[in-house]
Amino acid sequence: MSLPVVDIAQWLYSEPQFDLAFQPLLALSSGNIIGFEVLTRPVDRNHRPLLVESFFHEASIQGHAVAVDRLIVGQITKFLQGHPLSYPLFINLHPDSLTDPDIQSMVGSSQHGAIVIEITERGNWFGDIVEPVMQTFRNQGGTVALDDFGTGYSGLEKLVAVRPNFVKLDRSIIAQCHMYPVKRNLIASVSHMAEFLGFQLIAEGIETREELLTCIDLGVAIGQGYYFARPSAWNPGVQAPNHVIHEIQRRQNELLESSAQNLMAWDSFRLHWSLLMESLADPQATPHERLMAIMASTFRLLQPTAMTFLRATKKGLAPVFSLGHS
Known part of the structure; x- marks a missing residue:
């Protein structure tokens, strides 16, 4: 069934709203929560949910990606003012948004490192274009994660150009990684790169115990996925399930021994x-x-x-x- 195309310009002028959902990121050394990814879900004026991927795709091709991202950063900045956190919030933005003065100002006004901007490797941008933008953004105190790593054709070029604080391995690499030597070798290689280049590696989309243990064995620093928690409304008391914490600590003790x-x-x-x-x-x-x-x-x-x-x-x-x- 074909889906109706969202008119982003009309949405922007009709009381635009987002629902926010939070998914925790866990330190695979301890099981402690070290941050949250904020998933933004657009809704119409009657608060009915819009298709997320279709919405952001249309925002990009209709030329409104930066305006939409400006609203997202504003809403999250407002959230942080009422909820001072000791760990960062990760949000997805279009690469073009990094040059927007309003977005730069909002990110700069928040506590240093409180907002981590995720820019996707799927984006149609190149190192020589994004490198000066990233340099300016970092000089203003911005913290960056390279999202969807391993899905594009120029991942290493973007890794050098962005010089991110975090790199998120795409779910397609993590899925059933315990069964595929090629995936394990790739994860191990990026883990070694993290040591030399100074970024923290995040395994995105961990859904099973076997995937978790494999990522721990291969030196991945941070995990995210349904095995820990699904995205949900803000809950300041959320923590990883006890069996997950036990698995992480048990495996780390085995590796130490x-x-x-x-x-x-x-x-x-x-x-x-x-x-x-x-x-x-x-x-x-x-x-x-x-x-x-x-x-x-x-x-x-x-x-x-x-x-x-x-x-x-x-x-x-x-x-x-x-x-x-x-």
């Missing part, structure tokens, strides 16, 4: 390697004694069930001696 074990194993390896080198450097040691030293050190380090040394001969491989079996 694993890291400690790896460190102990590395120390053991260095000790045995040092002793082995001393044995091999002994000028009085016979070839047989050197071979036994190599075998003993390898056996202690790898702890196999059994191990055999073989010698290459003209007739093939011949066993020299073994440990662990006859």
Whole structure:
């Protein structure tokens, strides 16, 4: 069924309104809420909801994206005045809105970092165009997230141009990531980039326990999705479900224990390697004694069930001696 096209200009002049819905973002190190994405849902003069994606698409192609965004930022700024928060609100804006003086003024007048502007990678803009805009916006205290990362063709170019504080991995990459090595490798790669480039990585659209645990294992800093909470009206007492917090803390403890074990194993390896080198450097040691030293050190380090040394001969491989079996 075809849907009616919204006349954005008429909507702007007829008491334009948005309903606000809030979805929490969780620190995957603890399960604590560190911010909210604000989802803006336009309604008509009779307070009937309009189709969100269609509305914002029409606002863009009809040339009213900045005017709509000006209303959104104004409404959220007013919300912040009545609800002083200790964590930021993330809002989606059209890239062109970053140059609007009114929007810059409203963002600048709010507490530093209270509003994080999300600009989508799907936008039809390029690095050489947006880079000076982003520089000006950052100089005025703006905080930026690159949204939908991984869906466009020039993601790395935009990453360099925007130099965001946050990067949000698109739901299409997170969905069933535990089942696809390519997705896991991509998430891990962006996680490593976050360490070097200084942004925080957000996994968007986590909907299952398996997706959550995979993101934790791959070093993602922040999570968002239906597995934690659906968007809803403002509730200052909201927190992640207890089972989610438990899963996050349990997995982090497992990773911590694993890291400690790896460190102990590395120390053991260095000790045995040092002793082995001393044995091999002994000028009085016979070839047989050197071979036994190599075998003993390898056996202690790898702890196999059994191990055999073989010698290459003209007739093939011949066993020299073994440990662990006859």
